[in-house]
Each structure stands twice: as C-alpha cells, then as structure tokens.
Amino acid sequence: xxxxxxxxxxxxxxxxxxxxxxxxxxxxxxxxxxxxxxxxxxxxxxxxxxxxxxxxxxxxxxxxxxxxxxxxxxxxxxxxxxxxxxxxxxxxxxxxxxxxxxxxxxxxxxxxxxxxxxxxxxxxxxxxxxxxxxxxxxxxxxxxxxxxxxxxxxxxxxxxxxxxxxxxxxxxxxxxxxxxxxxxxxxxxxxxxxxxxxx
Amino acid sequence: xxxxxxxxxxxxxxxxxxxxxxxxxxxxxxxxxxxxxxxxxxxxxxxxxxxxxxxxxxxxxxxxxxxxxxx
Ligand SMILES: C[S@@+](CC[C@H](N)C(=O)[O-])C[C@H]1O[C@@H](n2cnc3c(N)ncnc32)[C@H](O)[C@@H]1O
Numbered sequence: 001x002x003x004x005x006x007x008x009x010x011x012x013x014x015x016x017x018x019x020x021x022x023x024x025x026x027x028x029x030x031x032x033x034x035x036x037x038x039x040x041x042x043x044x045x046x047x048x049x050x051x052x053x054x055x056x057x058x059x060x061x062x063x064x065x066x067x068x069x070x071x072x073x074x075x076x077x078x079x080x081x082x083x084x085x086x087x088x089x090x091x092x093x094x095x096x097x098x099x100x101x102x103x104x105x106x107x108x109x110x111x112x113x114x115x116x117x118x119x120x121x122x123x124x125x126x127x128x129x130x131x132x133x134x135x136x137x138x139x140x141x142x143x144x145x146x147x148x149x150x151x152x153x154x155x156x157x158x159x160x161x162x163x164x165x166x167x168x169x170x171x172x173x174x175x176x177x178x179x180x181x182x183x184x185x186x187x188x189x190x191x192x193x194x195x196x197x198x199x
Numbered sequence: 200x201x202x203x204x205x206x207x208x209x210x211x212x213x214x215x216x217x218x219x220x221x222x223x224x225x226x227x228x229x230x231x232x233x234x235x236x237x238x239x240x241x242x243x244x245x246x247x248x249x250x251x252x253x254x255x256x257x258x259x260x261x262x263x264x265x266x267x268x269x270x
Contacts, residue, residue, distance in 0.1 A: 116225070117244075117247065160224050
C-alpha cells in the first residue's frame with residue numbers, strides 16, 4: 001500500500017477530515033497547471049493534501065502548511081518524514097489566524113482548508129503575500145449545499161454559512177480576483193489573483 | 200471585544216473538546232496555553248463568542264472560566 005493510501009485509511013478509521021476525491025482532482029489540476037514554487041496550505045490535518053500537492057509541484061517547490069491540533073501535527077511530521085519531504089514541506093504549529101500575519105515571502109498557490117468561518121479573514125491576511133497570478137483554492141465553500149440553499153441553515157451552522165457566503169461574495173466581486181466555483185464535492189472556489197494594481 | 204474564551208478543564212477532555220469544536224467546523228479554535236496545564240484558549244470573534252459559550256455550557260463535562268489575567 002502506498003503512503004497516501006495508508007493515510008486515507010488512517011483518516012477514515014480515525015475520523016480525520018481530509019480532502020475528498022473530487023476536490024483533490026481539482027487541487028491536483030491546479031498544481032499541475034500552475035507549477036507553483038511556493039505553496040501555502042491552511043489546515044494540514046495529517047499532511048495528506050500537502051503530500052498530494054508535493055507530488056505534482058516542481059522539484060524545487062516548497063510548501064508551508066499550518067495546523068493547530070497537536071496530535072495531528074505529530075502524525076503529519078511522521079508522514080512527511082516517511083515520504084522524504086521534510087526539506088520541502090514546512091509544518092507550522094499554531095492558529096492560522098495568528099501565524100498568517102507573520103509569514104514571510106510570497107505564495108503562488110494557496111489551499112484554504114481550515115476553519116470555515118475564517119476563510120475571508122485568512123485571505124485578507126495573505127493578500128499582500130500573493131504573487132501576481134496566484135491561485136487560491138478554498139475547499140467546502142458550498143458546505144453540504146447549505147450555502148446556496150433557500151432553506152435557512154441548521155442553527156449550529158448559521159454563522160459558518162453566513163461567513164462562507166461573505167467569502168464567496170468577496171472573491172466574486174473584488175476586481176483583484178477572478179473566481180470559479182466548482183460544485184463538485186462540497187464546493188471548491190478557485191480564484192486567480194490578478195495583482196494588487198487591479199484594485 | 201470578545202476574541203477568546205479561556206477555560207480550565209481536566210486534560211483528559213482536551214481531545215473531546217477539540218472534536219466537539221470540529222463538529223461545529225471550528226467555530227472556536229482551541230489551543231492549549233503554554234505552561235498552564237489544562238487551560239485552553241478558544242479563539243472566537245465578537246459574533247461567535249456567544250454561540251461558543253453556549254456550546255461549552257451545554258457540554259456534559261465540567262470546566263471553569265479562567266480570567267484573562269491569570270492565564
Ligand atoms: C479539513 S482538515 C484539513 C485536511 C487537509 N487539508 C487534507 O486534505 O489532508 C482541517 C484542519 O484544519 C485545522 N484547523 C482548523 N482551524 C485552524 C486554525 N485556526 N489554525 C490552524 N489549523 C486549523 C484542523 O485542526 C483540521 O485538522
């Protein structure tokens with residue numbers, strides 16, 4: 001069994017949320033076509049999507065990935081080491097909302113897959129760190145159909161649905177971004193950053 | 200401005216609380232507080248503060264609020 005299959009099995013057995021097949025196909029396509037030298041991932045879990053992206057990025061590509069759950073960080077370290085990718089994947093331990101503001105460098109591709117109520121906050125914190133033409137991929141933006149539904153969302157998800165709508169509204173209307181929303185899986189928004197001078 | 204809730208719980212419930220917040224799609228983001236055993240910081244925003252507090256208060260585990268100054 002290869003490592004990614006083993007991770008899928010581990011995630012299923014231990015209820016760890018990792019990217020689904022349909023979203024991962026979109027993610028792989030984006031990495032293949034963009035060939036990003038620097039990737040930022042928000043929400044590592046056990047490192048599955050980071051290792052998946054690593055397979056398709058250029059050889060000298062680097063990934064910075066952020067996770068706040070201590071037990072998942074330990075697992076991610078192990079898997080990344082087993083994949084022989086410790087030089088290419090830097091794992092940052094902590095709350096993305098705090099870490100993002102302190103990040104250095106620029107990113108060609110960003111994969112947002114952490115707290116859904118914070119997507120817009122994450123994007124605003126990194127917008128000055130995007131290279132021109134950068135791709136931003138946000139997973140689960142349609143959130144089990146609730147974001148586009150006419151029905152009011154379940155009470156426990158009200159805030160999340162409201163915030164995801166705000167994220168989509170932003171990436172669809174701000175002139176610096178061109179966005180396509182893919183309805184596959186749980187909804188994936190793929191936005192292209194046109195550069196700061198578009199504002 | 201309500202940006203965090205600090206609580207003290209038995210360490211055996213830390214993972215449980217993490218999973219509960221995950222069930223709420225990380226409406227509150229739980230991190231441990233360095234050097235304070237059993238003290239958790241739950242990062243919220245002004246509009247999720249009340250909701251997260253309600254979730255906590257309806258959990259079947261005991262916890263106590265910790266004031267900002269003591270953590
Ligand atoms: C859906 S999982 C990530 C899955 C991963 N991208 C994959 O497909 O393999 C979301 C992760 O984000 C983490 N997370 C949630 N809020 C976070 C935050 N504010 N900072 C850092 N990590 C966060 C959670 O602990 C969880 O492991």
